[in-house]
Amino acid sequence: MDQTERHAVVLTVWTPAAVQLARAGSFVVAIPNEGEVDEQQAEFAQRIAEEGAAGARTRGYDAVARVAESDLSVAKTIDDVAEEIDAGLIVCGQRGRGTIGSALLGSVSHALAAHTKRPVLIAPQHTS
Numbered sequence: 001m002d003q004t005e006r007h008a009v010v011l012t013v014w015t016p017a018a019v020q021l022a023r024a025g026s027f028v029v030a031i032p033n034e035g036e037v038d039e040q041q042a043e044f045a046q047r048i049a050e051e052g053a054a055g056a057r058t059r060g061y062d063a064v065a066r067v068a069e070s071d072l073s074v075a076k077t078i079d080d081v082a083e084e085i086d087a088g089l090i091v092c093g094q095r096g097r098g099t100i101g102s103a104l105l106g107s108v109s110h111a112l113a114a115h116t117k118r119p120v121l122i123a124p125q126h127t128s
Contacts, residue, residue, distance in 0.1 A: 008063040010052035011081055013074045014045040042067060075111035082118055091121045 017037045049065035056063035070077040082090050092109045109122045 006061050008053070008056045008061040009066050009081075009085055009087070010049050010056060010063055011066045011068060011078060012045040012049040012052070013068050013070045013077050014041045015070045015074065017041070019071055042069070073111065075108045075115065078108070078112060079116045079118075082116065087118055089119050089121060090116060091123060093123050 017034055045067045046065065049067050053063040053065040066081070068077050068081055078090065078092070081087075090112060092112060094107075094109055109120070113120045113122065
């Protein structure tokens, strides 16, 4: 396999606090330290992406970390980034909300599988 076939982008998507509250139906109009909360979320997302890329590199991939902010839909954000980088495959995990949670809250993996034009591999959650 040549290097182009071993390239990976590990993407972590984060959502601003105000957007999360609005989705949850909150009537809160201002969040104390909103900028600080969002900055912490972005930093956490970067750490997760970097850890994932490091893990992929130990498995022989030429992997880079990437973070994206989602104001609309996490699945749409993933799809947009996949389109931008012309991804050959989207790999995502299951969050494990269960049947009722997924029905009520939706599932990023199911939304991706249903709406993207790219192949999607949904990896089961690893438990040890």
